[in-house]
Amino acid sequence: MRDAIARGVSRDRLCSSDLQRLFHGTRSVGLDFARVTDRCRAYLPRMGDDNAFSHLTAAELYAFPLPFGALDPLRLHVVAPAPARAPAGRGIAGHRARLRADDVVVFAGLPMVRPEIAWCQVAEKLGVDDAVAVADWIVTGNPYLNVLPLATLDDLMSAAESCAGGAGHRTRTAALPLVRDGPLSRPESLLRLLLVRAGLPEPLLNVRCIADDGTDLGMPDVAWPKYRTVGQYEGEHHRSVRQQRSDIRRDEKYFDHDWKVVKVSADDLFGQPIELADRFARRLASQGWRGAVDLRHLGHFDR
Numbered sequence: 001m002r003d004a005i006a007r008g009v010s011r012d013r014l015c016s017s018d019l020q021r022l023f024h025g026t027r028s029v030g031l032d033f034a035r036v037t038d039r040c041r042a043y044l045p046r047m048g049d050d051n052a053f054s055h056l057t058a059a060e061l062y063a064f065p066l067p068f069g070a071l072d073p074l075r076l077h078v079v080a081p082a083p084a085r086a087p088a089g090r091g092i093a094g095h096r097a098r099l100r101a102d103d104v105v106v107f108a109g110l111p112m113v114r115p116e117i118a119w120c121q122v123a124e125k126l127g128v129d130d131a132v133a134v135a136d137w138i139v140t141g142n143p144y145l146n147v148l149p150l151a152t153l154d155d156l157m158s159a160a161e162s163c164a165g166g167a168g169h170r171t172r173t174a175a176l177p178l179v180r181d182g183p184l185s186r187p188e189s190l191l192r193l194l195l196v197r198a199g200l201p202e203p204l205l206n207v208r209c210i211a212d213d214g215t216d217l218g219m220p221d222v223a224w225p226k227y228r229t230v231g232q233y234e235g236e237h238h239r240s241v242r243q244q245r246s247d248i249r250r251d252e253k254y255f256d257h258d259w260k261v262v263k264v265s266a267d268d269l270f271g272q273p274i275e276l277a278d279r280f281a282r283r284l285a286s287q288g289w290r291g292a293v294d295l296r297h298l299g300h301f302d303r
Contacts (some may be wrong), residue, residue, distance in 0.1 A: 024089060036060045036073075037089050043076055043092070050086060050103040052111045054079035054095055056125070057238060058118035061108060062150060065132045065186035067302045071126065085162075095121075098107075111233060115150035116159035123175065124168035129301060131175035133189035142184050153179055179283070182206050187233045187269055188221050189284050194269070198277035199293045200284060203231070205216075211257040218250055227287040228259040233269070260287055270303050 031038035040061070052058075055077035059066060078087040080097040086094035101119055113121070115138055123131045135156055141149040156179065160172045179231055181207025183189040196202050203222035204240040209215055209230065214252040220230035232250075237243055252287045254261050268276040274295050281293040 010087060013286060023091060031061045031148060037108055038075075039091075040083060040282060043078075044110070046089070047078065047088065048080055048084070049113070050073070050099075050104075051078050051080050052099070052113050053077065054118065055093070055098075055114045058112045058115075059134075061110065062115055063147075064118070064122065065189075066122070066126075066134065067130055067186075070122075070130075079248070088290045114155075114159070116155040119156060120159050120163050120168065120172060122174045123171045124166075126168075127302075128171055128172060128174045128178075129188075129190060129193055131171050132178045132193060133183070133186045135179040136181075136189040137186070139181050140177060140183060144184065149181075153181075167254060177239075180205060184221075185233070185235065187235065187264075187266065191231065191233055191264060191269060192222060194273050194277055194298060194301075197279055197298060198281065198295055199291060200277070201289065201291065202225075211259070213257070215257060216231070216259065217253055217259065223282060224287075224289070227284050227289050228257075228288050229262070229280075229284050229289075230254065230259060231262040231266045235266070260284075266303070270301050272274050273298050273300060 012131060018050050019029060020031055020033070020042065021027060022033055022039065023046055026042060026045050028042045031042055033039050033042070035055065039271070040057070053061060053076065056070070056072045057077040060071050072093065075091055075093040077093045077095065079097050079099065081099040082088055082096050084096065086096040086195050088094050094141065095230065100115070103114055104111055105114055106112070112118070118136055119138060138150045139153050142149040157176055160176060163169070178193065180192065183192060184206060189207070192203060192205065201224060203224055205222060208219050209217040209223050209225055222231040223229070234247070250259050262280050262283050264276060277293070277295055277298060
């Protein structure tokens with residue numbers, strides 16, 4: 001408010017009913033506080049010069065694929081570089097960390113820790129599988145949504161080294177060797193982890209498959225061209241009539257060339273992972289795979 005008064009805004013205007021008051025000492029107009037970007041913009045006048053949005057707030061701004069309920073919609077996470085004091089106040093989760101100048105970038109007009117730093121921070125709250133899924137998304141992006149990769153695997157490894165020994169160290173250490181470039185969604189990452197954990201050969205991820213006669217079969221979510229077997233995760237967008245028709249044409253092409261297709265729903269992946277892994281194993285075995293499958297310690301994923 002003092003800054004507004006210094007700029008010539010009257011006290012009467014600052015008390016007007018049309019001004020929004022999300023944080024103490026700030027006023028804003030026309031922001032939608034259901035949007036994290038607008039909540040961050042409302043806080044900017046109170047933000048320290050070297051502070052940055054971090055942790056779960058940075059994860060939300062970067063659109064990390066987190067499990068349901070993982071975000072913190074009631075607070076903004078803000079980090080200050082040590083030895084400065086952690087930010088405090090209503091609606092703020094303050095943090096203090098060793099930050100270099102280049103650890104903070106401007107994204108969507110907001111000061112934020114780099115994606116690889118944010119990954120290290122949210123890994124403190126995630127299990128290994130979800131830490132892998134977020135890292136997969138960071139290094140892959142999504143070309144169909146015009147989302148470029150946010151960082152490289154080397155970036156993630158370097159960031160993890162910089163905070164070695166801190167909270168989340170074990171999760172980050174276990175997750176990094178499992179990160180792959182290729183999955184286009186959290187379910188696709190979790191599906192890959194499930195299948196490999198069950199003892200199946202590691203699949204190719206979103207790569208183009210070609211039949212023996214040269215026919216382009218498309219780019220399935222997971223594929224074993226050697227065994228002419230693919231897997232497709234059927235997310236919500238597959239419910240549209242147009243997408244269902246496209247899926248039918250896609251699957252018929254596989255069948256015409258003697259490829260096996262395993263279609264996966266959310267209920268399969270999150271509700272019946274053992275049965276799902278067994279289904280993949282049986283399809284692969286019918287196509288010549290002779291490996292051993294172990295379904296005893298698969299566990300379940302959180303939605």
